[in-house]
Amino acid sequence: MTEQFTLTIQSGKNxxxxxxxxxxxxxxxxxxxxxxxxxxxxxTALINDIETLAQxxxxxxxxxxxxxxxxxxxFVREPTFKPIAMITQNTRCLADLSVEEFLLMHIRARxxxxxxxxxETMTLANTFTGEAISLKSRMSGLSGGQTxxxxxxxxxxxxxxxxxxxxxxxxxxxxxxxxxQSLQRGNKAVILVTHDPYLALMADRRIVMKYGGVASxxxxxxxEQYLIEDLALIEDRLHQIREKLRQGAAFSSVSSKxxxxxxxxSLQLNRV
Amino acid sequence: MIKMKLLxxxxxxxxxxxxxxxxxxxxxxEGSLPxxxxxxxxxxxxDQELAEEFDIPVKKIYSGDVCPDHMGILVLDDAxxxxxxxxxxxLIIESAGxxxxxxxxxxxxxxxxxxxAISGTNSPLKMAPLLALxxxxxxxxxxxxxxxxxxxxxxxxxxxxxxxxIVETNAIQGTGxxxxxxxxxxxxxxxxDPIVLRGAPPLGVCTVCIGKKExxxxxxFGVIRPLDMxxxxxxxx
Numbered sequence: 223m224t225e226q227f228t229l230t231i232q233s234g235k236n237x238x239x240x241x242x243x244x245x246x247x248x249x250x251x252x253x254x255x256x257x258x259x260x261x262x263x264x265x266t267a268l269i270n271d272i273e274t275l276a277q278x279x280x281x282x283x284x285x286x287x288x289x290x291x292x293x294x295x296x297f298v299r300e301p302t303f304k305p306i307a308m309i310t311q312n313t314r315c316l317a318d319l320s321v322e323e324f325l326l327m328h329i330r331a332r333x334x335x336x337x338x339x340x341x342e343t344m345t346l347a348n349t350f351t352g353e354a355i356s357l358k359s360r361m362s363g364l365s366g367g368q369t370x371x372x373x374x375x376x377x378x379x380x381x382x383x384x385x386x387x388x389x390x391x392x393x394x395x396x397x398x399x400x401x402x403q404s405l406q407r408g409n410k411a412v413i414l415v416t417h418d419p420y421l422a423l424m425a426d427r428r429i430v431m432k433y434g435g436v437a438s439x440x441x442x443x444x445x446e447q448y449l450i451e452d453l454a455l456i457e458d459r460l461h462q463i464r465e466k467l468r469q470g471a472a473f474s475s476v477s478s479k480x481x482x483x484x485x486x487x488s489l490q491l492n493r494v
Numbered sequence: 495m496i497k498m499k500l501l502x503x504x505x506x507x508x509x510x511x512x513x514x515x516x517x518x519x520x521x522x523x524e525g526s527l528p529x530x531x532x533x534x535x536x537x538x539x540x541d542q543e544l545a546e547e548f549d550i551p552v553k554k555i556y557s558g559d560v561c562p563d564h565m566g567i568l569v570l571d572d573a574x575x576x577x578x579x580x581x582x583x584x585l586i587i588e589s590a591g592x593x594x595x596x597x598x599x600x601x602x603x604x605x606x607x608x609x610x611a612i613s614g615t616n617s618p619l620k621m622a623p624l625l626a627l628x629x630x631x632x633x634x635x636x637x638x639x640x641x642x643x644x645x646x647x648x649x650x651x652x653x654x655x656x657x658x659x660i661v662e663t664n665a666i667q668g669t670g671x672x673x674x675x676x677x678x679x680x681x682x683x684x685x686x687d688p689i690v691l692r693g694a695p696p697l698g699v700c701t702v703c704i705g706k707k708e709x710x711x712x713x714x715f716g717v718i719r720p721l722d723m724x725x726x727x728x729x730x731x
Contacts, residue, residue, distance in 0.1 A: 270669070273641065279672050299660070299673070301645045308641040317615040317643055327615075328642050331649040376642045 226251055227288055227305055227384045229411065231272065234283035236264070236435025242284075243438045247429070249411045251384055256422045257415045259431030265415045266311070267434065269387045272413065273308045274298065282435065301331045307381030309373045311389045313366035321364075322357040325376065332380050339379050346404065347375035350396045367395030374401055378408075388414040392421060420453040497683050498574060499584045504563075504598050504624055505608035506617075510634030511588050512540045513665035514608050514674075518586070519548050521671065523679045528584040529577040533557060533566045535590060551580050553721070560717055560726060563589055563596035564702050567691065570600065571710035572721035574684075583683075594621035597693040599628060600709060602684035604677065605692070610635045611647050611662075618651045625651065627692045630659045630677055637664040 229249040233242040249255060257265045267282060275286045275298045288297065288305065296303040317324055325340050333339060340357075347355055350371035355364065364372065370391065377386060386405065391414065392398060402421070405412050416422050428440040466473075501518070505511050519528055530552045532541045541552040553576065557565035566589045577585040589598045599605030607628035609618065612635050618625055625631055631651050636644050648660055659677065663670040691707040700716035711718040719726040 270637065274669050276669070277672070280669055281667060295673075298670075301648065310640045312638070312640050315643055316612050316639060317646055319615050319646070324615075324642075324646055327646045327649045331645040373640050373642055380642075 227411070228290065229272070229385055230287040230290060232285040232287065233436065234271075234278075234280075234285075236282075236433045238433050240433075240435065242282075242435040244436055247427075247436075247439060249385070249413065251409045251411055253427070254406070254412045254425040255414070255427045255429060256425035257413065257429045257431060258417070258422050259437075263431035264434035264436075265431050266389055268429070268431065268436070269308065269389060269413060269415055272385075273306055273387055275306075302334070305383050306385045306387060307377035307383040308387040309370070309377050309389065309391060313369050315361040315364065315369050315373075317361045319361050320357065321355060321359045321361060321372065324361050325380065328376060328380050333382075343372075343375045343379040346379060347372045350374060350401055350404075352395070352397075365395070371396050374404075378404060383410070385411045386413070388412070390415055390417065392416060392418040420450065420457055423450050423453065496574065496578045497583055498578060499678070499681055500574070500600070500603040500684055501584065501586045501606060501678065501681075502566075502589065502599050502603045503586065503606045503608060504589045504628070506594060506610075506613065506621065507590060509608045509610040509613065510632075510665045511608045512544075514606070514632050514634065514663070514671070515540075515544070515586060515588060516547070517663075517665055517668045517671050518674065518678065519544065519550070521668070521675045522584065523675075526584050527582045528586055529553075529580060529582040531555070531569075531573045531585065531587045533562045533569075533587065533589045535562055538590075540588065551577070551582065555719075555721065558726070560719075561596065563598045564700070564717075565719065566598050567702050567709050568711040568714060568719055569721040570689065574689075576721060594624045597623045597627040597691065599692045600689045601687070601692065602682075602689055604681045605629045606632055606674070608632045608634060609651070611639045611644055615647060615650050618647075618654045622654050623693055625658070626655050628655075628658065630661055630674060631655075632665075632671075632674060633660060633662045634665045636662045637667075637669075 231247040233244050233246065235241060257268055259265050271280055271282060271284045272286055275293050276284050277292060278285050297305060325343055326337065329336055329339055344357065351367050353365060353368055355368050355372055391401060414421060422428060423446050426442050429436055430438045430440065503511050503515060522528060528550050530541060530544050530550060532538050532554045535557055538554055541554040544550065545552040555565060555569060566587065574585060605628040607625050609631060611633050633647060644662060651658065651660055661670060661674045689709050694705040701714040706714065711720055715730040717726050718729050
């Protein structure tokens with residue numbers, strides 16, 4: 223989709239009936255926003271409001287505008303016009319179809335006539351997961367990591383929408399960095415719910431949730447940059463250890479030093 | 495002619511029919527006076543729950559050995575008169591259709607098929623007539639599936655009926671039901687012609703099963719039942 227969208231979230235009320243901690247949030251192509259907060263604080267409800275383009279008809283009373291206006295009904299109801307793709311927390315697909323049938327049906331819903339997107343989706347999905355997905359696999363038989371990888375590739379290739387919503391993508395076995403790189407390509411607005419400090423901090427803005435509503439919106443002003451760099455190193459280390467563990471490695475007391483963060487970085491972390 | 499809207503809501507068990515009805519009653523346009531009829535096979539408590547929650551007249555009928563949609567066809571005109579006698583202007587009928595080959599929808603009614611998004615991609619194909627003759631397909635539990643899966647399910651419904659009005663919802667929260675409420679508000683009252691079924695039920699031996707579409711037990715032979723009769727009775731040779 224080449225059209226440029228501005229998405230506006232107009233505030234509603236939290237579970238205590240209080241007005242949320244913002245008036246409106248504007249989101250443009252290329253923006254990345256993270257949504258953080260404890261379990262039950264309303265993170266998923268917020269992206270559900272965005273996905274369904276709520277018009278004051280959900281529990282929060284929020285309204286979602288596109289280009290400053292109430293979106294036309296087709297944006298909400300017709301997948302071919304919908305400017306939003308969402309990847310949910312679900313790591314199980316219940317559809318009793320093969321991967322090929324599923325993707326072809328979704329292409330028919332989103333991009334009729336573009337059967338060529340099937341191969342592109344599969345290739346991308348297989349870069350996100352270590353366990354290869356085949357066209358003949360049953361959707362309901364895919365592992366959590368495979369389902370998540372396929373859904374992200376589906377949203378990027380078949381959905382190909384200007385706005386992408388992701389709900390806790392870090393929890394399934396996927397190559398997170400490759401996913402993030404793919405997301406940031408192509409001038410999309412990306413809104414992600416996350417408990418992952420690295421993902422939360424690398425967004426331009428951070429929406430903080432409490433009691434079912436938005437408590438505050440924190441703008442990144444560059445001061446957190448060193449922390450992001452630290453976390454990237456820690457991430458890298460964790461990744462290496464995790465991969466070794468998965469391969470069945472045992473660690474001696476000497477090699478367990480790998481767990482200790484270099485002095486310089488830990489000092490910087492302490493400053494936070 | 496009575497001033498009454500007729501909503502007929504059908505779908506497989508545990509699909510979310512009652513959750514949808516709850517939202518419908520809660521959000522009816524001002525001046526609406528609903529009455530509710532529940533047709534089930536052996537056990538149902540929804541009628542009492544709705545009566546307590548919304549303080550509306552309700553009625554329940556157990557079909558026992560008879561198909562619930564068959565029962566619905568027989569008691570429909572009695573039920574309309576019951577609702578009218580209580581000065582109601584919307585009659586909501588919830589039918590626990592069993593084999594899903596029947597279509598409880600009649601002329602003048604707004605036929606609403608409730609189908610859960612987690613019931614499997616091929617389920618719309620299996621309940622074809624129940625879906626094909628409905629005016630609106632309400633897809634429930636959409637919060638439990640991914641967006642891609644929701645859109646594939648929608649495509650599966652479109653395969654059965656290409657132009658049906660599809661409303662996707664998490665009926666517990668009521669998301670997306672504004673489109674259903676608009677449809678209900680715009681739906682006309684029943685007219686003066688006799689009410690008949692939209693489709694013929696599967697082949698059988700009773701007058702309903704052989705395709706006689708008139709509603710009301712007076713128009714049928716075989717196993718019949720007026721609304722206020724405790725047991726079905728047999729009429730015929």
